[in-house]
Amino acid sequence: MVRWFICHLLESTMEQSQLNWIVNFIWGGIADDVLRDLYVRGKYRDVILPMTVIRRLDSVLEPTKQAVLEMKSTLDAAGITNQDQALRQAAGQAFYNTSKFTLRDLRARSSQQQLKADFEAYLDGFSPNVQDILENFEFRNQIPRLSKADRLGTLIEKFLDPTINLSPEPAHAADGSVRLPALDNHAMGTIFEELIRRFNEENNEEAGEHWTPRDAVRLMARLVFLPIADEIESGTYLLYDGACGTGGMLTVADETLMEIAREHGKQVTTHLYGQEINAETYAIAKADFLLKGDGDEADNLVGGPEYSTLANDAFPSHEFDFMLSNPPYGKSWKTDLERMGGKSGMKDPRFIIEHADDPEYSLVTRSSDGQMLFLANMLSKMKHNTRLGSRIAEVHNGSSLFTGDAGQGGESNIRRWIIENDWLEAIVALPLNMFYNTGIATYIWVLSNRKPEHRRGKVQLIDATQWYKPLRKNLGKKNCQFSEEDCQRICDVFLAFEETEQSKIFENAAFGYWKVTVERPP
Numbered sequence: 001m002v003r004w005f006i007c008h009l010l011e012s013t014m015e016q017s018q019l020n021w022i023v024n025f026i027w028g029g030i031a032d033d034v035l036r037d038l039y040v041r042g043k044y045r046d047v048i049l050p051m052t053v054i055r056r057l058d059s060v061l062e063p064t065k066q067a068v069l070e071m072k073s074t075l076d077a078a079g080i081t082n083q084d085q086a087l088r089q090a091a092g093q094a095f096y097n098t099s100k101f102t103l104r105d106l107r108a109r110s111s112q113q114q115l116k117a118d119f120e121a122y123l124d125g126f127s128p129n130v131q132d133i134l135e136n137f138e139f140r141n142q143i144p145r146l147s148k149a150d151r152l153g154t155l156i157e158k159f160l161d162p163t164i165n166l167s168p169e170p171a172h173a174a175d176g177s178v179r180l181p182a183l184d185n186h187a188m189g190t191i192f193e194e195l196i197r198r199f200n201e202e203n204n205e206e207a208g209e210h211w212t213p214r215d216a217v218r219l220m221a222r223l224v225f226l227p228i229a230d231e232i233e234s235g236t237y238l239l240y241d242g243a244c245g246t247g248g249m250l251t252v253a254d255e256t257l258m259e260i261a262r263e264h265g266k267q268v269t270t271h272l273y274g275q276e277i278n279a280e281t282y283a284i285a286k287a288d289f290l291l292k293g294d295g296d297e298a299d300n301l302v303g304g305p306e307y308s309t310l311a312n313d314a315f316p317s318h319e320f321d322f323m324l325s326n327p328p329y330g331k332s333w334k335t336d337l338e339r340m341g342g343k344s345g346m347k348d349p350r351f352i353i354e355h356a357d358d359p360e361y362s363l364v365t366r367s368s369d370g371q372m373l374f375l376a377n378m379l380s381k382m383k384h385n386t387r388l389g390s391r392i393a394e395v396h397n398g399s400s401l402f403t404g405d406a407g408q409g410g411e412s413n414i415r416r417w418i419i420e421n422d423w424l425e426a427i428v429a430l431p432l433n434m435f436y437n438t439g440i441a442t443y444i445w446v447l448s449n450r451k452p453e454h455r456r457g458k459v460q461l462i463d464a465t466q467w468y469k470p471l472r473k474n475l476g477k478k479n480c481q482f483s484e485e486d487c488q489r490i491c492d493v494f495l496a497f498e499e500t501e502q503s504k505i506f507e508n509a510a511f512g513y514w515k516v517t518v519e520r521p522p
Contacts, residue, residue: 094295
């Protein structure tokens with residue numbers, strides 16, 4: 001047992017060392033060596049992230065390249081136009097490339113003009129799901145610049161460097177021995193996420209809009225799953241994030257659910273769904289799923305500028321078991337409102353509902369801040385006919401707690417709707433400066449349509465503002481983080497559901513009020 005533990009520890013250490021070497025090589029050896037003076041440092045990601053994706057996909061597809069080309073020829077000869085599934089099957093993957101080139105074929109080009117043409121033809125050969133990623137990365141826009149500066153060939157050469165291996169197959173030496181170990185999907189996903197993290201930290205003001213700190217995400221996932229850990233059965237569960245950013249919240253939630261299921265001897269299958277309006281961020285999320293081997297899950301991500309969650313719901317007929325999100329707050333949704341017919345013409349059943357004997361009860365908020373509508377969107381997707389129902393965790397700023405007068409619609413109506421349906425379990429006040437792009441007060445709302453008996457008719461307010469560890473170096477506005485002990489402490493207080501200095505429990509009725517105008521006689 002001791003020997004196994006030591007061997008396992010050594011393998012784990014060696015693997016981490018290998019991953020760090022690859023990340024550092026791409027971060028420094030490629031980004032700095034090839035792109036310096038051609039791009040400002042904050043723009044390296046525009047090239048490095050899509051090229052990392054391309055090199056990994058290229059290496060995965062190498063063993064079945066000929067089979068794909070033969071299948072393509074057969075399908076063309078037969079006049080079959082709907083070729084996607086057959087080509088996926090030939091590739092043995094959820095993606096493929098039908099061009100005659102691999103990256104290795106392109107390294108010998110002496111003419112920049114020929115290299116540019118062949119590289120573009122190579123990119124054109126990728127399957128539609130990869131095309132979607134490349135288009136949202138806007139990677140083709142970088143090719144003329146790289147080619148003109150004579151860097152395109154150097155970039156490709158660097159990604160084929162024999163000192164790193166991005167392939168799922170081991171690299172062998174001339175004598176047949178393993179020179180570099182294989183890189184499985186999990187390890188490749190880890191490398192890509194580390195690159196994303198480094199780029200985000202370099203450019204945290206902008207990236208903070210689309211990237212929620214992992215410590216906050218882990219806490220949200222536990223608040224969703226721990227209360228029903230003993231009730232999870234073997235089966236299939238659907239997870240959703242309506243503002244999924246780079247997909248990290250879905251990934252952490254999935255990992256947390258899987259871990260809890262294993263601990264309880266259950267076998268669960270998950271399907272992840274997400275929507276994201278920012279094109280590059282969506283591309284990163286979809287690419288990350290593909291690199292982890294989750295090709296089918298990548299197809300469940302929808303995004304780009306035309307896919308605003310509020311104005312263009314990508315999953316109108318879906319219901320989900322678990323939902324987590326960090327929607328934009330303090331951000332105008334006026335354009336979406338106009339696309340939806342304005343307040344007077346709004347017909348969306350997510351936001352105009354039947355409640356309190358009102359067939360057109362409006363949840364439409366002020367056009368200057370749409371964060372509560374993201375919550376209403378998730379509430380519209382709850383499962384009402386299953387044993388566990390649905391559980392939700394969502395981040396909000398303080399305005400969701402108090403904005404809007406009673407009876408004036410919008411935020412007030414949403415809060416009333418939630419309280420009168422007894423869906424709100426808890427609100428957790430987080431430390432200041434927990435997120436990258438804001439130092440204001442933030443809160444996690446935890447909701448369920450299957451409250452346990454002891455929580456019914458009550459709401460728990462948890463003050464976790466003093467439970468954190470300071471960062472040695474600020475990341476944008478973020479200057480603190482949750483340690484494992486902090487996360488556990490908050491979860492323990494949540495699960496205990498007892499009155500303490502940091503935990504207050506109120507009846508639902510305490511959150512309701514009417515605004516009455518009192519006229520004084522002259």
